[in-house]
Amino acid sequence: MVLPLDVLKSYPPHDATLDGVFKSRCSVQAHQPLLIIGEGEGELTMTWADFGARYERLARALANRGVGRGDRVAVVARNSTAHVLALFALARLGAVMVPVNPDFAVREMAYVLSHSDVCAVLVAVDVLSTVRSAISQTSIQPWLVLIDAQQDELLTLDDMIANAPAIDLPEPPTAEATCVIVYTSGTTGFPKGVMHSQASLMAVGEANLGRIHLQADDRVLVVLPFFHVNALFYSLSAVFAAGAALVIVPRFSASRFWQVAADTRATVVNIIEAMGIILMSRDRAEYRADHCLRVVYGVRNNAAKTFREDFCVPHLFSGFGMTEIPGVTCNPIYQPGKPGSMGVLGSHPDPQRAWAQCRIVDEHGQDVADDVVGELWVKTPVVMQGYFRDPEQTAAAFSEGWLMTGDLVRRDSDGYFFYAARKKDIIRRRGENIAAAELDMVISAHPSVYESAAIAVPSELGEDDILTAIVIKPGQALSAEEMAEEIADWCRERLAAHKVPRYIAFLEALPHTATHKIAKAVLRQDSALRASAVDLQDKHRSTSKKA
Secondary structure (H helix, E strand, O other), rough: OOHHHHHOOOOOOOOHHHHHHHHHHHHHOOOEEEEEOOHHHEEEEEEEHHHHHHHHHHHHHHHHHHOOOOOOEEEEOOOOOHHHHHHHHHHOOOEEEEOOOOOHHHHHHHHHHHHHOOOEEOOOHHHHHHHHHHOOOOOOOOOEEEEEOOOOOOOEEEHHOOOOOOOOOOOOOOOOOEEEEEOOOOOOOOOOOOEHHHHHHHHHHHHHHHHOOOOOOOOEHHHHHOOOOHHHHHHHHHHHHHOOOOEEEOOOHHHHHHHHHHHHHOOOHHHHOHHHHHHHHHHHHOOOOOOOOEEEOOOHHHHHHHHHOOOOOEEEEEEEEEOOOOOEEEEEOOOOOOEEEEEEEEOOOOOOOOOEEEEEEEOOOOOOOOOOEEEEEEEOOOOOOOOOOOOOHEEEEEEEEEEEEEEEEOOOOOOEEEEEEHHHHHEEOOEEEEEEEHHHHHHHOOOOOOEEEEEEOOOOOOEEEEEEEEEOOOOOOOOOOOHHHHHHHHHHOOOOOOOOOOOEOOOOOEEEEEOEEEHHHHHOOOOOOOHHHHHHHHHHHHHHHHH
């Protein structure tokens, strides 16, 4: 296996722009596969040379339509080659790609398209009506391009590329030019547009190459959406850094995951914790022992044993990053690590390249000692350029150059970081701070529980009470009251008394964000949730009166 720095040095130097990185890699392996779409006999590949020719033609077509430096173009679709082509074509012009969640409702879509003030939208036909309705509610007038079909005389992406005029492209931008605006999930309000430069995108990819020792012959399967920082910065960017291949599927499918992984001969995949839990709970008949996965990034401690022993994946990683500061920490490769940790400070394969610094501070911004929980502050060379058109929120996110993450963590004496909770996910009960994440972890470990989420609800005594929303695995015969008591007993054996939930609500499913995280903000806004829950306190009072 080639060492990470040697992988980078095997290609000619570049200027840290996307176009420069591409040309560096393409000069070595023009006819090797770059993009892989589909699987089995239906697999289609696009070589590095094919991709370069297509995105240059797309850049000329966009320039001919007036797209230039600083202009924003949205891509509204499930994962496709259009995202990758648009990213590189726009970057060549110094323009900016805005990848948008195709599952957004009209209101959300209208906000993002209007706020980013896009001049064009590359859109999939299945979300065309939503995009049109959203645009009708704004003052912008972008032109539309269909990426996967022909309808209503609209221009198609293939036609744009095929009919690109033979015009000269403008002078290339610098590496500090903004190339992408990623909108945060917005579970607590309207999303913010996080801006990143071409240099930052490629630097994160190089660092991720180092984390997992990505090789030129690896195939990286993308199941997370391209409107999320993980897919763009950890998968796509790392592939271009390593000169590897990108396997693109429209979206994550638990039932077909192992079939796709095996048929595409993927060697690396990035997932998130929820996906790991889902795959762990699926019927083993779906598993394909002939898969080639050697690395799965994003597997947390609760699923690690299953992935190692049942799924035979040798290298598992997890770490910490945010849309604003990707790639901060990671468990080191070829070392045992520490169960449940976020790993240690990340690094770049080149030891001369500076990377993230971290502080853990108290409520006064003073550093705390090892093994004391505090808020994580980060300073990194790949920090966002700011929130698009929101200088106030940008300024509020920093303190003397340190980005304040809002995450409560601790660091042990060996330099390993451990997540505790979001500052906003702390429940205040009986004068004590309780991390909802701890309750989620304990309750989700119950053999009958598929998924759980603890939130604070108002208490008649002041402060908070705890409500836990739970999805039970199929086949349970107990009543809601009986199951609630069993869950409460489980908690009493593992948690202090003040951490045991008062309310337990059983749901068919929990709400999730587009990136499969539990949308606790939606649960908090459900005024009927507490009324439908089992109130263990009232139940015990009733039992006491009868006695």
